[in-house]
Amino acid sequence: MTLALVAMGGMAMAQQALFTRAAVKSPEINADGTVTFRLSAPKAVTVRLSGDFLEAPGNVEMKEDSVGIWSYTTPNKLEPELYSYNFIVNGMRYLDPSNIYMNRDVATWTNIFIIPGEKGSKGDLYSVNAVPHGNLSKVWYDSPTLKLTRRMTVYTPAGYEKGKNYPVLYLLHGAGGDENAWSELGRASQILDNLIATGKAKPMIVVMTNGNPNTAAAPGEWDFGMYQPSMGGGGVQLPQAAASMDASFMDVVNYIEKNYKVAKGKANRAICGLSMGGGHSFQISKRYPDTFDYVGLFSAAIGVGGGGNNNTPLLERMNNDAEFNQQMATMFGKKPKLYWIAIGKTDFLYESNKALRQYLDGKGYPYEYRETDGGHIWRNWRIYLSEFAQKIFK
Amino acid sequence: MTLALVAMGGMAMAQQALFTRAAVKSPEINADGTVTFRLSAPKAVTVRLSGDFLEAPGNVEMKEDSVGIWSYTTPNKLEPELYSYNFIVNGMRYLDPSNIYMNRDVATWTNIFIIPGEKGSKGDLYSVNAVPHGNLSKVWYDSPTLKLTRRMTVYTPAGYEKGKNYPVLYLLHGAGGDENAWSELGRASQILDNLIATGKAKPMIVVMTNGNPNTAAAPGEWDFGMYQPSMGGGGVQLPQAAASMDASFMDVVNYIEKNYKVAKGKANRAICGLSMGGGHSFQISKRYPDTFDYVGLFSAAIGVGGGGNNNTPLLERMNNDAEFNQQMATMFGKKPKLYWIAIGKTDFLYESNKALRQYLDGKGYPYEYRETDGGHIWRNWRIYLSEFAQKIFK
Numbered sequence: 001m002t003l004a005l006v007a008m009g010g011m012a013m014a015q016q017a018l019f020t021r022a023a024v025k026s027p028e029i030n031a032d033g034t035v036t037f038r039l040s041a042p043k044a045v046t047v048r049l050s051g052d053f054l055e056a057p058g059n060v061e062m063k064e065d066s067v068g069i070w071s072y073t074t075p076n077k078l079e080p081e082l083y084s085y086n087f088i089v090n091g092m093r094y095l096d097p098s099n100i101y102m103n104r105d106v107a108t109w110t111n112i113f114i115i116p117g118e119k120g121s122k123g124d125l126y127s128v129n130a131v132p133h134g135n136l137s138k139v140w141y142d143s144p145t146l147k148l149t150r151r152m153t154v155y156t157p158a159g160y161e162k163g164k165n166y167p168v169l170y171l172l173h174g175a176g177g178d179e180n181a182w183s184e185l186g187r188a189s190q191i192l193d194n195l196i197a198t199g200k201a202k203p204m205i206v207v208m209t210n211g212n213p214n215t216a217a218a219p220g221e222w223d224f225g226m227y228q229p230s231m232g233g234g235g236v237q238l239p240q241a242a243a244s245m246d247a248s249f250m251d252v253v254n255y256i257e258k259n260y261k262v263a264k265g266k267a268n269r270a271i272c273g274l275s276m277g278g279g280h281s282f283q284i285s286k287r288y289p290d291t292f293d294y295v296g297l298f299s300a301a302i303g304v305g306g307g308g309n310n311n312t313p314l315l316e317r318m319n320n321d322a323e324f325n326q327q328m329a330t331m332f333g334k335k336p337k338l339y340w341i342a343i344g345k346t347d348f349l350y351e352s353n354k355a356l357r358q359y360l361d362g363k364g365y366p367y368e369y370r371e372t373d374g375g376h377i378w379r380n381w382r383i384y385l386s387e388f389a390q391k392i393f394k
Numbered sequence: 395m396t397l398a399l400v401a402m403g404g405m406a407m408a409q410q411a412l413f414t415r416a417a418v419k420s421p422e423i424n425a426d427g428t429v430t431f432r433l434s435a436p437k438a439v440t441v442r443l444s445g446d447f448l449e450a451p452g453n454v455e456m457k458e459d460s461v462g463i464w465s466y467t468t469p470n471k472l473e474p475e476l477y478s479y480n481f482i483v484n485g486m487r488y489l490d491p492s493n494i495y496m497n498r499d500v501a502t503w504t505n506i507f508i509i510p511g512e513k514g515s516k517g518d519l520y521s522v523n524a525v526p527h528g529n530l531s532k533v534w535y536d537s538p539t540l541k542l543t544r545r546m547t548v549y550t551p552a553g554y555e556k557g558k559n560y561p562v563l564y565l566l567h568g569a570g571g572d573e574n575a576w577s578e579l580g581r582a583s584q585i586l587d588n589l590i591a592t593g594k595a596k597p598m599i600v601v602m603t604n605g606n607p608n609t610a611a612a613p614g615e616w617d618f619g620m621y622q623p624s625m626g627g628g629g630v631q632l633p634q635a636a637a638s639m640d641a642s643f644m645d646v647v648n649y650i651e652k653n654y655k656v657a658k659g660k661a662n663r664a665i666c667g668l669s670m671g672g673g674h675s676f677q678i679s680k681r682y683p684d685t686f687d688y689v690g691l692f693s694a695a696i697g698v699g700g701g702g703n704n705n706t707p708l709l710e711r712m713n714n715d716a717e718f719n720q721q722m723a724t725m726f727g728k729k730p731k732l733y734w735i736a737i738g739k740t741d742f743l744y745e746s747n748k749a750l751r752q753y754l755d756g757k758g759y760p761y762e763y764r765e766t767d768g769g770h771i772w773r774n775w776r777i778y779l780s781e782f783a784q785k786i787f788k
Contacts, residue, residue, distance in 0.1 A: 043485050095503070097487065098622060100498055100503065102503070109494065113620060130617040133545070135531055137530065140529060161653050226495050259555050
């Protein structure tokens with residue numbers, strides 16, 4: 001294929017645009033564990049680095065060299081973790097042209113990098129390692145309840161073609177997210193691949209639904225056009241949902257159990273989610289008390305009783321809500337194997353989760369509780385998935 | 395779930411970063427078919443728009459209003475098509491913060507938008523419409539020839555779960571690409587969904603391989619880390635391949651035929667590709683003359699005979715290469731149903747494809763030829779896929 005290589009030389013000139021990327025390396029993980037960021041910007045007046053590994057306020061000045069390359073090196077080595085950053089050039093948010101790796105959260109793209117670290121560290125769990133990999137599929141299924149054909153992401157573990165009777169984890173995203181959130185921002189494939197390969201988690205199917213019952217799929221992936229998503233509902237006017245996510249959830253379970261090599265029964269089903277998806281997991285688990293033996297609430301948005309923007313404390317509302325008490329009594333009467341609550345110390349939902357714990361304590365319902373540093377952020381949700389996945393189907 | 399909504403108000407404040415996107419709409423497709431681009435950049439000195447819909451040199455000045463919003467409206471309506479663009483702020487390439495839709499080509503991200511147009515137009519074919527959708531999967535398979543477990547993208551048409559005996563199109567990318575290229579830059583899922591839904595193409599499985607035999611998967615998706623890809627081979631030093639793509643290709647076919655509901659036999663297999671992948675299709679089709687009844691060369695990089703950076707014209711090399719002549723005679727002796735060559739008038743590979751046509755003419759081997767405007771660009775490759783997919787398995 002020598003000629004093809006010559007041809008590529010020509011292509012290089014023809015497709016010049018592909019080659020005009022900045023000639024700097026960024027980010028560079030140095031031998032001592034510090035990280036250097038670089039941006040070629042000879043005409044810029046100010047360049048700052050914004051990153052989730054920086055001390056408050058979360059951004060620092062970069063320094064320009066004599067040829068217009070701005071750089072910043074972290075003063076200390078960074079711990080194994082997935083980090084996010086972007087540049088700020090003359091006050092404008094700017095993505096790193098030397099780094100193709102980015103995640104989208106709602107309407108914002110941000111560069112990412114991983115400090116891999118030793119085996120079993122967070123950075124290792126989030127990395128693609130030399131282990132067998134599961135397949136990841138975008139799957140369309142019918143939801144009669146929502147009157148939609150909808151899209152979900154399905155992870156099947158390595159060896160699935162030859163195996164049988166896999167348990168299923170239903171993994172739910174938060175507000176502003178979609179069926180892509182857990183596999184992209186959440187590194188779910190990498191976490192599961194690595195935990196399964198090391199025997200720390202059972203081989204399982206992971207089903208990542210779209211938790212917005214008024215949409216069929218992620219933005220741009222259904223027939224609503226290439227709209228700009230938003231979290232507060234501004235921007236486009238999306239359709240009304242035909243039903244709630246909770247009410248429609250068995251459409252998902254039914255599709256999976258019909259079309260995948262699934263071990264049935266409560267002992268082979270787990271459900272967990274973050275924020276809104278933690279709320280969904282909370283509602284769905286008690287609505288269908290025979291369905292899930294493992295329930296994980298990650299920074300869950302817990303809605304209970306009474307409605308209205310009232311000032312009644314959540315614990316009091318829980319205790320006063322007859323239907324809620326009946327559902328919880330029924331569910332815990334069936335002795336789920338694990339009811340797991342996890343939240344960060346500075347999460348804005350900390351108090352409502354505390355009220356839930358007080359309620360469970362008051363009733364004597366068993367649960368496990370995990371508290372981490374930090375707030376309502378993906379860094380915590382990746383930790384919670386990593387831990388929850390090791391506790392289920394065992 | 396009223397409380398959850400209240401909680402989200404809190405989340406809105408907590409996750410402030412998610413909300414700081416530019417408040418402008420961009421791009422906006424106006425009622426008259428023109429398109430307006432906007433960027434809020436009060437401190438910028440110059441802002442230009444670069445786009446593949448602009449006259450040479452392909453970029454224009456944007457104008458600033460009194461509050462620092464720069465804008466540009468196309469003078470004429472744009473024809474139905476998928477377009478690419480970015481901003482240039484003070485001389486630096488800048489992605490549109492109001493548009494989450496982007497494609498990566500090698501190491502460069504570029505914003506995209508689609509003018510949908512009437513039914514059957516290119517814009518319509520590339521859009522997600524209200525039709526049944528096929529599933530798209532990232533699938534790991536063993537390649538004993540390459541001594542790698544590798545990743546490919548597999549499209550299964552709508553209804554696959556209930557169907558059987560699907561023909562298979564093997565769809566190959568070009569240099570610098572990977573197994574994600576055709577489904578992202580090439581809109582392969584949308585093209586197939588739309589053609590199948592309107593009866594213009596047969597329901598088929600589409601297998602999008604990774605054509606770089608020295609890598610297991612797209613950058614960041616295998617255990618080589620989050621490296622920055624490049625086209626000329628600069629940057630990272632990738633491993634040596636154990637064999638060529640051509641030599642390993644039956645590993646792909648074998649996996650697909652073992653694991654999918656496939657109609658076997660030559661009449662149910664097609665292969666096509668762009669540039670390097672056109673070269674692969676050219677080589678693979680003659681190397682395995684009993685395998686494919688449909689062959690599509692899209693702007694193909696054709697390598698034949700002799701080797702070396704010599705100045706012998708390609709037609710002469712073809713005529714002088716005994717093995718090549720033998721392979722071509724064998725393949726055409728088995729009467730493939732379609733040998734399809736497509737290229738743009740200004741493609742830098744035009745002359746070598748002309749030499750191939752002259753060779754085929756000289757031998758009396760039947761083929762179809764499609765010539766379009768334009769050069770070595772994705773806009774052409776989407777057209778070629780749209781047309782080729784309608785010609786096969788019929």
